[in-house]
Amino acid sequence: MIDESLFIKLQNFGLNQYEAKAYVALLSTGTSNAYNVSKASGIPRARIYDTLEALTTRGVVMFEESTDGSKNYTALPASVFLEQAREKWTNTYNHVEKELKAIESQDKKDNTYVSTVRGEKNILAFCRNLIRDAKQRVIISIWDTMYSELADDLKACAERGCSVSGITFEVENPINTLDKHRKNKSHNSIDKKKWFILSVDSKELLYGHSSELDSNAFYTDDPTHIYLLEDYIFHDVLVNRILEKENKEQVTELVLEILSKMKITF
Structure with a gap:
């Protein structure tokens, strides 16, 4: 019994439904005349000859x-x-890639925008492309589930000479250039939605809900956005390192007291 989804997938190769069924029937039966192909494939005899x-x-x-x-x-x-x-797909892909990138590089506007990226797969694909295109550095703040999806890309980025820095949450063994955030009741609260920030070469930024939430992320090349969120990560790393080295309870209470007065959840 042939899975019907095969015929749907074959249509991505440029065949229509009847053509896909006729091709599979011939693969299955071997050399046949039109009548037998029609019988094996279920294609109406009135359509088998043109197919x-x-x-x-x-x-x-x-x-x-x-x-x-x-x-x-x-x-x-x-x-x-x-x-x-x-071969056909590769040639088409290479041509389209060349043309689209040429168009993208032309006549850049001075205005900056924040664009929305929706859905888990799109967010992960966007992150991978940004990391793979990084020339000098990647700065990241990321939780465990999303980190596991991007770990290989971050490692490859570091191996080719890019600086990879930032902080991880609930990640047991991040690459050694990333800090592990200390456990914190506020960060672990059940209603706290996980987030991520990814800055590449201080020129492009993607941030928002962690990909597994299948929600929204936001892309921008606006220097102000990039500066503010990179600075946020740097301060998070700094506070985390201070708490690791000093009297944790005392410093934590002091930090939480200050932030509480500022009405910031930490």
Whole structure:
């Protein structure tokens, strides 16, 4: 029994529904005439001939015509079909990438904006691209679940010579250039939504809800946003290091007292 989702996925390779079913049927049955392909695939006989003709024209299906005029069809081997699909996709991707980046680099406006990035997959993909494009440094504030998704990218960034600094929350073994935030009742409260901040080369910034919350993050290249949130991370690191070295209880009480008077939750 063939999973119906296969036909849907094959349509991403440029085949329509009937073409996908005819190709799979031929792979399964071997060389066959149109009648048998129709029977094996469930494609109406009124549509099987134009479907096979389209596949033949594209080179996905081969045919032999006998002396009596009848035709037998054979599917292109799966490995060959997939290699052709890979090459076509790669060529298309490379062309589109080149064109889009050229367009993006033209006529930059002086105005700065904050754009919204929605959803877990989009946020993670955006983070990975920013980290991979980093030239000099990455500054980050991040919680455990999201850190686990980006750990390999951060390690690779550090290995190619970028500075990676900042602070992690509830991460057992972050890379050694990142600080571990001390455990804190306020940060661990059940209604406290986790966040992240990612600054790259002090030129691009992504921040917002931690990706697993499947909510919103915000992207900007505004220098003021970048300065303020990098400064926030630096102060968080500084306070954390002081508390690690000094009388923790006494300093913690002092910090919380000051922040409480300022009506800041810490």
